[in-house]
Amino acid sequence: MSKKIFRRAGFLAATLAAGIFATSVQASDPIKIGSFLSATGPASFLGDPELKTLEMYVEKINADGGVLGRQLQLIHYDDAGDASQARNFASRLVRNDRVDIIIGGSTTGTTMSAAPLIEQARTPFISLAGAIVITEPVKPWVFKTPQSDRMAAERVLGDMQSRGITKVGLISDTGGFGSSGxxxxxxxxxxxxxxxLADETYGPSDTDMTAQLTRIRNAGVEAVFNFGFGQGPALVTRNYAQLGIDLPFYQSHGVASDRFLELAGTAAEGLRLPASPLLVPDSLDDADPQKAVVQNYKAEYEARWNTQVSTFGAYAYDGLMLAVMAIEQAGSTDREAVRSALENIQGYVGVTGIYNLSPEDHMGLTADSFRILEVKDGQWNLID
Known part of the structure; x- marks a missing residue:
């Protein structure tokens, strides 16, 4: 063999060895799950259980061997509910941390602030916020796990219709979620x-909504529907009771948690809202495919954190499981392959609902995934 051929053969062997080494290193690198959540601040009732859920199940998945033989690494930033902070953290996740997928956005405002940047970076993004604008129209790289606000409105209005109600007063907060709802x-x-017949609003920092509720009562309505989240709906509920309004009262899924019952107290008695079955797991029929999933999540979360489970944490659970399923189906963390796998997941039974995603539907739930609950004796009860 000539020296020239020998040198070429040595070069090829070294190149092959380097390639094998690089592949081995890549295979042992963690899969980076990026997240920005409102873990503190006014929307912490959303972000805190979401973060706890991600931390808990990333640990659990890693203890079980990880995904594709690789460990998961959660990289999280707390945006405190601030949209500009969310955008900055999203930029850091895609440009500095170079994450493989993002699960986050506790609110519509933080989600929509970060989405264009994430889209530009071509990184799969699963939002945990509710507004319909997040996934309609479809954005190639943006998905979400909660039902839309349109679906919540449909379930509430459908329940009103079944009760013969035809004249309604609407009150909503002026934030992104309430405005969209x-x-x-x-x-x-x-x-x-x-x-x-009446359409009233209140600001996120307002502390008394009796004036708006009085105008609604005087409009001749047969029921009242409040669309909002945070402490505002609890204040509306207490003001409603203080005014002695004796009409059916509805809230949106934005307050579907035991924390709301604590804030509203006895004033919440009799109100109805659309929610995931997580608040009433033992009331589900044994044949319901969600029952075991919901019960397991509730038991594991409450045992780990010694606090009551939240439907908002369930959005994070479903987001993480959808992400893991997509990575496994893609067989890699190639972003386009993961994105494509996400929008073709069918029949995933989650805590929030049964997901059937498609290129035309990046949420994959129907309005029937909402259950109608009513407060009786200070507890959630399944109506429909």
């Missing part, structure tokens, strides 16, 4: 033979 309610009310 108001718009969706106004758009679909006529489909249920319902007329919105």
């Amino acid at each position: 108001r718009t969706q309610t106004l758009e679909v009310a006529a489909n249920y033979g319902i007329e919105i």
